[in-house]
Amino acid sequence: xxxxxNGAELGLWRGxxxxxLGLVVFIGGWELAVRTGLVDAFFLPAPSTVLAxxxxxxxxxxxxxxxxxxxxxxxxxxxxxxxxxxxxPLGLLMGMSPVVRAALGxxxxxxxxxxxxxxxxxxxxxxxxxxxxxYAIVFMGSFASVLVYTTDATLRVDQTLIAAARNLxxxxxxxxxxxxxxxxxxxxxxxxxxxxxxxxxxxxxxEMVGANSGLGFRIWTAxxxxxxxxxxxxxxxxxxxxxLLDILFxxxxxxxxxxxxxxxx
Amino acid sequence: xxVSEDVEPVIAARDLTVTFATRAGTLTALEGLDLExxxxxxxxxxxxxxxxxxxxxxxxxxFLAPTHGEVxxxxxxxxxxxxxxxxxxxxxxxxxxxxVLDNVAFGPRLKGASRRLRREQARHWIEVVGLxxxxxxxxxxxxxxxxxxxxxxxALANDPEVLLCDEPFAAxxxxxxxxxxxxxxxxxxxxxxxxxxxTHAIDEALILSDRLVVxxxxxxxxxxxxxxxxxxxxxxxxxxxxxxxxxxxxIWDLVQEEVVGSMTALQRx
Numbered sequence: 001x002x003x004x005x006n007g008a009e010l011g012l013w014r015g016x017x018x019x020x021l022g023l024v025v026f027i028g029g030w031e032l033a034v035r036t037g038l039v040d041a042f043f044l045p046a047p048s049t050v051l052a053x054x055x056x057x058x059x060x061x062x063x064x065x066x067x068x069x070x071x072x073x074x075x076x077x078x079x080x081x082x083x084x085x086x087x088x089p090l091g092l093l094m095g096m097s098p099v100v101r102a103a104l105g106x107x108x109x110x111x112x113x114x115x116x117x118x119x120x121x122x123x124x125x126x127x128x129x130x131x132x133x134x135y136a137i138v139f140m141g142s143f144a145s146v147l148v149y150t151t152d153a154t155l156r157v158d159q160t161l162i163a164a165a166r167n168l169x170x171x172x173x174x175x176x177x178x179x180x181x182x183x184x185x186x187x188x189x190x191x192x193x194x195x196x197x198x199x200x201x202x203x204x205x206x207e208m209v210g211a212n213s214g215l216g217f218r219i220w221t222a223x224x225x226x227x228x229x230x231x232x233x234x235x236x237x238x239x240x241x242x243x244l245l246d247i248l249f250x251x252x253x254x255x256x257x258x259x260x261x262x263x264x265x
Numbered sequence: 266x267x268v269s270e271d272v273e274p275v276i277a278a279r280d281l282t283v284t285f286a287t288r289a290g291t292l293t294a295l296e297g298l299d300l301e302x303x304x305x306x307x308x309x310x311x312x313x314x315x316x317x318x319x320x321x322x323x324x325x326x327x328f329l330a331p332t333h334g335e336v337x338x339x340x341x342x343x344x345x346x347x348x349x350x351x352x353x354x355x356x357x358x359x360x361x362x363x364x365v366l367d368n369v370a371f372g373p374r375l376k377g378a379s380r381r382l383r384r385e386q387a388r389h390w391i392e393v394v395g396l397x398x399x400x401x402x403x404x405x406x407x408x409x410x411x412x413x414x415x416x417x418x419x420a421l422a423n424d425p426e427v428l429l430c431d432e433p434f435a436a437x438x439x440x441x442x443x444x445x446x447x448x449x450x451x452x453x454x455x456x457x458x459x460x461x462x463x464t465h466a467i468d469e470a471l472i473l474s475d476r477l478v479v480x481x482x483x484x485x486x487x488x489x490x491x492x493x494x495x496x497x498x499x500x501x502x503x504x505x506x507x508x509x510x511x512x513x514x515x516i517w518d519l520v521q522e523e524v525v526g527s528m529t530a531l532q533r534x
Contacts, residue, residue: 158358160354160356160358161358161360163328163352163354163358164352164354164358164359164360165360165371166328166346167326167328167346167347167348167350167351167352168348168351168371168372168375168419168420168423169348169372169375169376169423170375171375174375178360178371179360182360182362183360183362185362257362258403259361259362259363259403259404259405260405
């Protein structure tokens with residue numbers, strides 16, 4: 001998700017400094033453009049205004065921003081965990097059994113191209129605008145991807161490793177436990193990382209269409225009031241939350257895949 | 266290590282034929298291959314690529330079933346994957362998520378050895394290949410030569426009857442390859458393991474083998490068997506002796522004959 005420009009080839013510190021400079025120039029230029037009147041503050045408020053608005057929304061007795069972030073994050077994580085809980089085991093099964101793969105393949109192919117948005121009408125008719133409806137949207141939007149990534153990860157386990165384990169006396173079950181699962185894990189995790197980002201787009205769409213809380217709802221209501229400041233606060237909050245979750249996910253990955261820490265013992 | 270008629274062979278291939286169904290028709294990889302390997306013997310098989318030597322090894326390991334004929338392991342026909350034939354792969358095939366110790370302890374673990382026992386055994390075999398101190402490293406942190414040492418000790422820890430080596434040193438640089446050849450000779454001499462070793466390098470086969478089998482081009486069968494009379498131990502200098510060069514030239518002529526023969530056969534098609 002944050003695949004762009006971590007500047008690894010420049011060395012950590014130089015990369016960070018150059019990245020920070022880029023950010024400063026971008027925000028500075030924006031601020032300047034608004035202050036000098038080059039851009040109408042009504043259409044695009046200055047970064048300082050957005051920040052003030054953000055602090056305003058995050059403090060006070062209601063602190064709506066925190067509430068929105070909590071609501072959206074809960075919906076994303078619930079839907080995401082549900083689809084991982086169902087999708088990962090099913091994907092493993094598809095990867096290991098040609099029969100299951102052949103049986104479920106066509107169904108997955110039909111569901112997968114459907115954008116999460118297209119599930120909104122049905123889910124609202126079935127579930128109203130409850131929390132369950134949000135979970136369902138996230139689930140439907142991410143489930144097929146989890147399935148595809150997991151199946152693919154399982155199929156890509158090195159056949160020589162399976163042969164080596166069998167040669168050392170592993171039964172079919174032992175091959176699954178000791179080779180297939182750990183062998184597929186890295187690709188499953190990087191698949192889940194992509195799906196987590198997809199899950200966010202699902203929840204924001206769902207909240208824009210029918211909700212009374214969450215970041216998507218906050219952005220949409222702000223638009224109704226032509227409150228561009230609040231729209232930008234909502235967007236910025238999405239970025240920050242997703243970035244934080246990504247960092248969390250990477251930490252988890254490092255814990256689960258100690259052999260991939262690249263030469264550091 | 267000499268071949269005597271009255272000893273029961275560890276491995277005996279009898280009239281072994283393996284065919285594959287391909288889109289272009291039936292491909293005969295091996296046809297009527299006969300070969301016996303005695304206990305403690307090191308047999309190297311050389312042959313042009315595509316002559317079916319890897320196919321033969323896969324049948325002995327039990328990964329492939331013969332179309333016709335059979336392979337006997339200590340008198341019993343091999344059916345299914347055979348853990349008593351420990352395989353060393355060209356690509357090392359170590360489990361990247363396991364430390365060196367866990368890789369080597371994997372065979373005993375599958376057999377249900379207690380954690381303490383299997384670690385003890387693993388430590389022993391890691392020491393035999395000279396990797397003590399690297400028990401807790403992951404394979405990705407080791408050089409190719411070190412990884413192949415781990416693979417060797419992993420196979421040995423499983424106490425196989427036979428070591429099957431499928432061009433295990435082909436991916437290594439020349440220096441490392443020679444070091445590992447000597448290492449393998451030492452370990453084999455110490456443990457008395459029977460070895461079936463596949464290579465396309467005639468030098469390597471001459472340094473390692475008690476007997477050297479030249480295979481014909483596809484369909485593969487035994488063309489000639491040389492009793493390798495080069496004196497042991499075979500250090501580097503043996504490669505400079507007249508006998509070594511004489512053997513090498515003779516084998517090279519045979520292999521070349523097969524390569525050229527199969528090429529003209531292809532052209533005629």
